[in-house]
Amino acid sequence: MHGLRQAHPQAAVVEPAVRLDLHGVPDGDGTRKEPGTVRTFVRLFAAVANLVLLDAVTKELAAAKLKNAAAVPVIPGFFNLAYVENRGCAWGLFQDQVWPLAVVGVLALGVLVWKRREIFGIAATGWRRVCGAVCEGLLYAGIVGNLIDRVCRGYVIDFLDFHWGRAHFPCFNVAxxxxxxxxxxxxxxxxxxxxxEKKG
Structure with a gap:
């Protein structure tokens, strides 16, 4: 008789706690990020950066060409290019409150980033998601553009002047x-x- 052979237990297969998913990148807690998240943020950052750059360039051109000069009619009786230093906010409100307005801008950015899923419909699909993403980029760019002016200059440069006769709409800018x-x-x-939907 052959001696009893002791069966060697098979090595236990240890599965990793977090499995890689080809369609996403796992978070530290094992949950999966949505695919394309990094790409989405890169696109958003690029769009915001380009809009902020456009705003800054147009303001620099306005300061170089229009400051201490008469308004330049583009559409006579309706649209001029005119240099204005706005030390308040929209409609000329809160004049000479540069730093409080700058703080409000920073806080607004923080709230928008914190609540971006609810505000911009991040979880939506189709055209609603696209529209929400466009609004998100535009809003970030506008706030950052004017915030840079307030912090660096102490005022915001406006140069787009629409009017009807002598009634002028407040000057504004790209931001x-x-x-x-x-x-x-x-x-x-x-x-x-x-x-x-309401449940009956």
């Missing part, structure tokens, strides 16, 4: 356009949001 478009887009999104 203001970004903020206005973002606000309009978010309002439109709020009207098209689906209300939760």
């Amino acid at each position: 203001d356009i970004c903020i206005s478009l973002a606000a309009a887009g978010l309002i439109a999104l709020s009207f098209t949001a689906k209300s939760p």
Whole structure:
């Protein structure tokens, strides 16, 4: 008789606590990030940076060409290019409150980043997600553009002057356009949001 052979237990297969997923990158807690998250942030940063650059360049041109000069009519009786140093905010409110307005801008950015999922519909799909992403980039760029002016210059340069006869709309700039478009887009999104179904 052959001696009893002791069976060697098979080596236990140890599976990693966090499995790699080809469609996403695992977080530290094992949850999976949505695919393309890094790419989305890169695109957002690039869009914001380009808009901020456009705002800065147009303000520099306005300061170089329009300061201490008469307004330049583009569409006579309707649209001029004119140099204005705005030491307040929209509509000339809160004049000479540069640093309080700068702090408000920083706080606004913080809240927008913190609540971006709710404000810009990050979890939405289709055209709503695209519209939310566009609004997000525009709003960040507008706030940052004017914030840079307030911190570096002590005022915001405005140069777009629309008027009807002697009635002038407050001068504004590229950053203001970004903020206005973002606000309009978010309002439109709020009207098209689906209300939760009521359970009977």
